[in-house]
Amino acid sequence: MSALLRKAAAMIRRDFTIESSYKMSFFLDILYSLMPVFTFYFLGKLIGKNYFPSTVIGIALAGYFQAALRSFGASIRDAQMAGSFEVLLSTRTNMRTIILLSPLYNFLFKLIHIVIIISFSGIFLHVDYSHANILSALCMLFVSILAFSSVGILSAACVVIFKRGNPLEMAFGLFITLVSGAYFPVDVLPASMKWIAVINPVKYAIDGARLALLEGYSIPMLLKEIAILCSMVAVLLPLGLFLFSQAIKKVKYDGTLVVY
Amino acid sequence: MIKVQNVSMVFRIPKRYREYLFHPFRKPKNVNAISGATITITKGDAVAFLGPNGAGKTTLLKVIGGLLYPTEGSVQVNGYDTVKQNEKAHETVGYVINEDRSFYWRLSGRHNLEFFGTLDNVSRSALRERIRELVDFVDMTEHIDKQVWGYSSGMRQRLAIARALVSDPEILILDEPTRTLDPLGAVKLRELIYKELHQAQKKTLLVATHQVQEVEALCNKVCIIDKGRLRAFLTLKEIKKRYRTVERFYAKVIGEDQ
Secondary structure, eight states, rough: HHHHHHHHHHHHHHHHHHHHSHHHHHHHHHHHTTTHHHHHHHHHHHHOOHHHHHHHHHHHHEEEHHHHHHHHHHHEEEEEEEEOOOHTTTTTOHHHHHHHHHHHHHHHHHHHHHHHHHHHHHTTTTOOOOOOHHHHHHHHOOOHHHHHHHHHHHHHHHHHSSSSSHHHHHHHHHHHHHHSSSSSSSSSSSSHHHHHHHHOHHHHHHHHHHHHHHOOTGGGGGGHHHHHHHHHHHHHHHHHHHHHHHHHHHHHHOOOOOOO | OOEEEEEEEEEEOOOOOOHHHHHSSSOOOOEEEEEEEEEOOOOOOOOEEOTTTHHHHHHHHHHTTTOOOSEEEEETTTTTHHHTTTHHHGGGGEEEOOOGGSSSSSSSSHHHHHHHHHHHHHHHHHHHHHHHHHHTTTTTTTTTTTGHHHHEEEEEEHHHHHHHTOOOOOOOOESSSSTTTTHHHHHHHHHHIIIIIIIOOOOOEEEEESHHHHHHHSSEEEEEETEEEEEEEEEHHHHHOOOOOOOHHHHHHHHHHH
């Protein structure tokens, strides 16, 4: 366990040192996370009073879920392009561990984005978080990140095989932006699309976080959302890790390990 | 001990759009990178793999290092199959990857060694001491805390050797270790590899190279590969006895083939 924690810390330290060495990008990235908040704030003034508080949580979480989805594949692709992929594979840490640990820094950095967005909207844009149940919100976030990481690992398997052109990332990207209720209520969708929202796990993750942060729902009150996301983890995490191992095996046979 | 038994490595050439359109059911073409290679390398050997460009030297070393899986045949490293027991098999192997970009350029040399050492399961206290030894060993003390992007090719090559040695592997695979070095730098590195790693530490060395002087300086056995086939595998003593020089041996074997 301590070896695993040391490896996790080494990954975080590596990525933090690299990212923070690009100083302009590091600060612009944080600033950029606030841009959509302003857009939806003014849009909210046009639409109605309840729109913005609900959407600001959607914006914060959608960004986080997209990061969870992309980080795994991106870490593989970056390593392939930089030339460090073979070296990582030649270490005594198995690739499943490497893929699980590689996006940790990104997750932490995006978590700071969420905190900034929520704090900014609360302090300057008067979103009322006075009823927020932080424990429930953290619980929802934790379960959600596990759920979307499972899809992220599947997506990394696609990157290993296809190199570019990732159908899973595209499909789940649509799930996150279009049919999750992140930016607009799913009620406005045509009936033919509503069923996608019903089976879309992103919707439950965002709904759960909203209920925790705006309505103060406790963990037992969010059991439905948590159960749906946990079921997703139970199925997709082992499947993702298995398929990722198979993908690595395939490219080792094909000789396309370092091809990108 | 490394046992390579009847190993073949076939790379598939991806079909072009035109072929998908006009010959959708035709199988893709293949390239035989290695064909039926069988070789046994005993502990403490220093084997040079010589051959023309594209002969299959790097591919064979990657198969031995477990970075590629053979299409046919098997490779055993210290009794572990590189496909079925991949993690166990490469526990004793250090691979000096000849790729400038295999380091994180925005990290210092020390930070790179710490990162890869952690992934190699070296404990925190042992790692600090090991890095200190290795930095001294590859003569990088002055530069180890600088970012890697500022290193010369030679420094990166020495850092690559230090990285492969962090976990103190029994077998060291070196792919053209002096390719990017100036003549004096190459001589120094060869001395370091031969005297310290092979003679003093008794490590098994597998060296892919094009340079005959490297073969003579580093190795006690020579394997010639051409067009994916192992053409000859002799000790340096036998080569000197039969052919006098490695050049003549190489010319004879490759010439016969052509």
